[in-house]
Amino acid sequence: MSEMQNAPTLQNNDLPDLKLRASRGGFTLLVASQAVPIIVLINLRYVMAASYVSSHVDQLTGALISLVMIASGLVAWLALMNVKQRNRSQLNRYFWITMVLGAIAAVMALYQLWFHGVNSVGHYGETYLTITGVLAGYMVIGLVALYSGKSRNWRVGLNDDNEFSVGSTFKYWIFIVLAWLIMYLDLYLF
Template sequence: MASRNLASTTETIEKNPVLRRKMNRFGMSVFILSQLVPLVVLIDMRYLFVGTYVSPRASQAIALIAAVFMLASLVVAWTVKSGAAHGENRTPRLKLAGLLGVLALLVTFYQWSLRLSPTTGRFGEVYYTMTGFAVFYAVVGLVGLLSALSRARFVDSASDDHWHVEAVSYLWSGIAVIWIVTYITLFWV
């Protein structure tokens, strides 16, 4: 009986916070991984329709600036994520991550406004679709970052063992990776 009781304390999430955290991380990881599927579809379409062609009217520099912002944001968000995983509260850094994300969005909006290739062109279609997906994810991720920043004003991050902060920065990291992969497939290979 004793061993059975021991087992039950370690095997249910109610009594085992480590298991609960594992469960939450698993859910978030599966979600982020599943969002690679649309990315694969888009990359597939990119090579199907235009091969490796890059329109000369598409400014590589502008896209690169946006991607670099996103890369920097990824680095910041990842430090917050690993900090939260080890019980450190680095929530204020999310402001920087979010700011870099907003800059990446603004740069992309500027590039959109140039109508660098007419939407009737194949590359233009692929470009707007792929960047549109990345922008949509980034907007969702920014709402997540905002929620963590807003929450930090009212609720002690330790109350949920920093899981909220970890979750949003993890999600944002995944979104940044999707953005960077989008950039690489659109402009490099």
């Protein structure tokens, strides 16, 4: 068994740092799997409509959503930087700002879905509506996740056990912001 002698051994598979690594690894896999539909939709957009952009698309609202999303993503990133301080009320504020900005973006995305000017039986229109709808769905899920993080922070407070998972709700939101921005470039500009 000489080959095994110098192999690294895990001391105890329930130690906090290993639990943290497990959470981190699991979260990475989760985000990877959530990115797959986005990749499929990007492909679909070019398969169906090449790089055509309809002149009826509401460019102003699209740009505004992107700005709001960028703002919410920045706040989320700021919050992530400060999670380690475990300042309950400060973090709560970050949660609220991210969620309010996120909710505004989600409502605007739903507005785009409802009052669109594009033709839904055209190939640009169908991909536009599908992608906008899917992203609105992602935003709603992200907002629920943020709310769960906010509640845990407020009711229980941060500890070694939940610090990563509460912080990861911000990470998940940042993932959604990036997904929106990619889709914004994809749908509205190129």
